Every structure is written in structure tokens, then in C-alpha cells.
Amino acid sequence: MRPVVTVEEMKVVDAEAQQHVSLDALVARAGAAVARSVLRQLGGAYGRRVVVVAGKGHNGDDGRVAASRLRRRGVGVSVVDAAAADERLPACDIVVDAAYGTGFRGEYREPEVPEHARVVAIDIPSGVNGDTGEAATGAVRADVTVTFAALKPGLLFAEGPLRSGSVEVVDIGLDVSGAGAHLVEDADVTDLLPRRPRDTHKWETAVYVAAGSPGMMGSATFCSLAAMRAGAGMVQLGVPGAGPRDLPSSEVVAHGLPAERWDIDVLGVVGRCRALVLGPGLGRSDAAAAVVRRLVAECPVPVLVDADGLNVLGEAREVAQLTARRSTPVVLTPHDGEFARLAGSAPGPDRLASARDLARRSGAVVLLKGSTTVVAAPDGRSLLSSSGSQRLATAGTGDVLSGVIGAFLARGLHPMEAAALGAHAHGRAAGLGLPEGLLAGDLVGLLPRWLSGVMAR
Structure with missing residues (x-):
């Protein structure tokens, strides 16, 4: 069974982890996991281009760490401010959605993604409610979602499965053994x-x-x-x-x-x-x-x-x-x-x-x-x-x-x-x-x- 953790439960898990590990270390692990996923999908680094749409919160921090790691591997990376992004993103092979995470409330309209570019969302596609899976029309539609420690209900309900694509659950050292919900397989x-x-x-x-x-x-x-x-x-x-x-x-x-x-x-x-x-x-x-x-x-x-x-x-x-x-x-x-x-x-x-x-x-x-x-x-x-x-x-x-x-x-x-x-x-x-x-x-x-x-x- 795979653990499923609500937004509020995840806040508690994060807080408990930070008693032993710094927030910067957790962000570094998350960003590294996203970078690895992107590299696998790119099939290499040379000549590849990635656009990271990053917000101001921790989701954006994960994206910026991923951008830094991808640059060191030779990928051409542009980081775009989610709040000031143009209507259409520049040409690229992959868009990394690091705009907003599971705690986001409201509506978010995804910038237009270049033709044939894949979208990788961090934790949950921006604009999708982390607990309910509800999403406005303009919410991100990802090909892959890299989520941390456990599945979130928003990935499983309502619009969530349609907008999250293939979901990769990555261990970054968070203890979710106390999860009250699990997905059967x-x-x-x-x-x-x-x-x-x-x-x-x-x-x-x-x-x-x-x-x-x-x-x-x-x-x-x-x-x-x-x-x-x-x-x-x-x-x-x-x-x-x-x-x-x-x-x-x-x-x-x-x-x-x-x-x-x-x-x-x-x-x-x-x-x-x-x-x-x-x-x-x-x-x-x-x-x-x-x-x-x-x-x-x-x-x-x-x-x-x-x-x-x-x-x-x-x-x-x-x-x-x-x-x-x-x-x-x-x-x-x-x-x-x-x-x-x-x-x-x-x-x-x-x-x-x-x-x-x-x-x-x-x-x-x-x-x-x-x-x-x-x-x-x-x-x-x-x-x-x-x-x-x-x-x-x-x-x-x-x-x-x-x-x-x-x-x-x-x-x-x-x-x-x-x-x-x-x-x-x-x-x-x-x-x-x-x-x-x-x-x-x-x-x-x-x-x-x-x-x-x-x-x-």
C-alpha cells in the first residue's frame, strides 16, 4: 500500500523533519530529484533546453535548485517568474512547473507551453487543489509529476489524475509512516x-x-x-x-x-x-x-x-x-x-x-x-x-x-x-x-x- 498524505498532514511531516534536517537540505533533495527525472526524460543534456516556471514559495525553491543542477549538467535552462510569465513560454524540450505547490488556493493559468514540449510538475500541478483535485480551466496539465514522500489526495481525485500524468513518488527523507490513508495496489x-x-x-x-x-x-x-x-x-x-x-x-x-x-x-x-x-x-x-x-x-x-x-x-x-x-x-x-x-x-x-x-x-x-x-x-x-x-x-x-x-x-x-x-x-x-x-x-x-x-x- 502506498501512503497518501493530506496537505495539513504534510505540513506536520515537514515540521517534524525540520527538527533534524534543515529546510535547505530538504529543498536540495527535492530539487535534485526533479533534476534527475528531467534528465531521464531528456535522454541526455547536450543541446537540450528547459524552462522552469518558479513561484516565490518552497515549490519555486525546488525548481530553482533543479535549474541549477541541470545547468551544471550542460542543459540550457531559463527560469521564469511565475507571477510575471509571458502568455507563451520560450521554445524548449521540457517545462518544469514549480509555480505553486499543494498549499495553493485560488486559480492559476498556465502559460502556453511550446509545441512538443513535455511538462514536469513539482509535487502537484499548479492550480490543482492538493486535497480535492479540483482545478480551474487554466491549471497545469503535466506529463509527469514528481511528488515527495507520499501521494497527495489531489493527485487521485477529480481533475488530479487527468492533470498529473505519470506520478513519481520520491523519498527525500520525510517520515510518512503515520499516514492515515493508503492507496491499494x-x-x-x-x-x-x-x-x-x-x-x-x-x-x-x-x-x-x-x-x-x-x-x-x-x-x-x-x-x-x-x-x-x-x-x-x-x-x-x-x-x-x-x-x-x-x-x-x-x-x-x-x-x-x-x-x-x-x-x-x-x-x-x-x-x-x-x-x-x-x-x-x-x-x-x-x-x-x-x-x-x-x-x-x-x-x-x-x-x-x-x-x-x-x-x-x-x-x-x-x-x-x-x-x-x-x-x-x-x-x-x-x-x-x-x-x-x-x-x-x-x-x-x-x-x-x-x-x-x-x-x-x-x-x-x-x-x-x-x-x-x-x-x-x-x-x-x-x-x-x-x-x-x-x-x-x-x-x-x-x-x-x-x-x-x-x-x-x-x-x-x-x-x-x-x-x-x-x-x-x-x-x-x-x-x-x-x-x-x-x-x-x-x-x-x-x-x-x-x-x-x-x-x-
Whole structure:
């Protein structure tokens, strides 16, 4: 996992470092790292030209150190004052953006970059908010961003990924071991997802899915099949109000539940399973609300609540009353609309802070869906997944995600890790599919292909 540090957290890290190392030494290390990156991209120094756009702050200081080092290597370097730069920069091979860093607030308009010149940003492209990734139209669009010690949220959210290009994280001697957020990667799935023992049996990783209703079976089917494809040895699917003709025919063991008060039936059997997935396609009736709330409060195994389950669960204060009665964790997986109903307002531009706040108020692990998904625990610890893409913006893929996380819970992962690694696997599997026209059913089939590859490493 790669540490992710907010702007305020980075200020603390910098201050602590300066108790042992001078600011000048840190600036020298940062500038040297930028110079090395530029030289690699130039492929040599002779005859090459670089323009450094430098502001008055420490970001500009990093750029000026890089300029000095590049000159010593024989590169032709011009340093331009960011506040007085012409509308168009002089001809060059690379522009180094050292105008403003992560602490910048406001709007910045990048000077016009010469044709074919690459742009290397220091720490974060100027004009991009370090915590939210928000950016005005004129903000820098870099080919490479050299950032120090840890990723910044602004590189992962909103405009950040589009404007930062390839991100290089450079160690300059700052201690980020206390980072409260981390970005998950493929290797984390390989290392953390428990492998099924040779002598295992199906009930050791069983999942109960309470989902669907007559005429609304698609979400229940996607969720339960995804759980099986993600490693659940047995999936029991209970569908309220369903008759035999309503139930899907597959490897999933499906059965009908009473139309009302079906919590009694679920509580009678769920103890044999390792996780409960609750919500997709249940509807939003008062009867459904009463059942969902009781199951969240009393189910003896980890519970994931999604879709209609979230819509009937109530606001954060009411959820907290339910989670306080539990000895095992609850995972909530809202999209922005569901989040607004739980939290009382939509996620703000700082999605990491928004997810942390709802997790704290609800007492649950919160997965806030997005192209970069945030998973936050009630104590503020957070994991991020940046594997999502526009391929997943189609009906049913959220139900698939719920099934994957349910399976990961059943395989023994901690709920925060199950949610984050499930989101990562979900996005990476989608990446194996067609860039246009990917369907939720396609995604179910791609999951074991991706998981088999990553678990074989």
C-alpha cells in the first residue's frame, strides 16, 4: 500500500523533519530529484533546453535548485517568474512547473507551453487543489509529476489524475509512516487476500445474500454470482416474497423468503455463513426497512449494506444506534445519492474527509464509490482504490461490487481491507473487458480471470 498524505498532514511531516534536517537540505533533495527525472526524460543534456516556471514559495525553491543542477549538467535552462510569465513560454524540450505547490488556493493559468514540449510538475500541478483535485480551466496539465514522500489526495481525485500524468513518488527523507490513508495496489490483493486451504470446504467461505424481490431479480443475481466468482464457496440467496418461478437457476442456492418479517428466517441460518450482503433490489417499503434495521443490529456475522438497504437504513445517527449493538463490523457502500441520504448532504469536494466523517458518525466502515473509491473506518483510517473507470458506469456493476466484498469478508479479510481490495479487484477486472459496452454480466465473468492471475504471483 502506498501512503497518501493530506496537505495539513504534510505540513506536520515537514515540521517534524525540520527538527533534524534543515529546510535547505530538504529543498536540495527535492530539487535534485526533479533534476534527475528531467534528465531521464531528456535522454541526455547536450543541446537540450528547459524552462522552469518558479513561484516565490518552497515549490519555486525546488525548481530553482533543479535549474541549477541541470545547468551544471550542460542543459540550457531559463527560469521564469511565475507571477510575471509571458502568455507563451520560450521554445524548449521540457517545462518544469514549480509555480505553486499543494498549499495553493485560488486559480492559476498556465502559460502556453511550446509545441512538443513535455511538462514536469513539482509535487502537484499548479492550480490543482492538493486535497480535492479540483482545478480551474487554466491549471497545469503535466506529463509527469514528481511528488515527495507520499501521494497527495489531489493527485487521485477529480481533475488530479487527468492533470498529473505519470506520478513519481520520491523519498527525500520525510517520515510518512503515520499516514492515515493508503492507496491499494495489485500486490496488496496478492499478499492480503487469504488463500483457500487445500482441505477447505464450501461453508468456510459461505455468504448469505438477502436481495431481490419479484420482478427485481437482476441485482440479486449479479451480487450472488459475483460472490461465487470472488471465492465464496457457497452462496445462499434469500429473496423476500419470491416463489419458485422467480428464483434464478445457477450454482447459487436460492430460496424464497416471506414477504414480511423475513429477518427471522435469515437470522435462523446466517450464523453458518461468514458474511451477509443485504440490500440490492429489496425495495423501499416500511416492512423492508424494519427487517434491514434488525439484521444490521443483530446479525452475528459481518454485514455489508448496499442499494435499497442503504435507502431504508436511516440517517447516520440512526445507523450509529444499530452499529453500537454489534460485535462484528458493518460495511456501507453508498454512491453519492445514497451517501446524501445517510449523511444529510452530498459528499463535498474533499471526498476523503466526507467518507471519514460519515464513518465516524455512523460507526460503520464506509465505502464511497467513485473513480477513486474511498474506504473509511470510524477511527479515520482510510484506504483508496483508483482502479475504477467509466467502464463501470453501467447498471448492475454496484451489485457485482457488493458480491465481491461479501466474498472477501467471508474469506477472512478485515472489513476495511475487504472493501478496498474488493473495489480494486472490481475495477481491475473491468479493465480486462471491452472499453465500450461492458455489462455487469461481463464483469462477473472477468473477476476470476483477474483474481486467478494476481493470486498466482
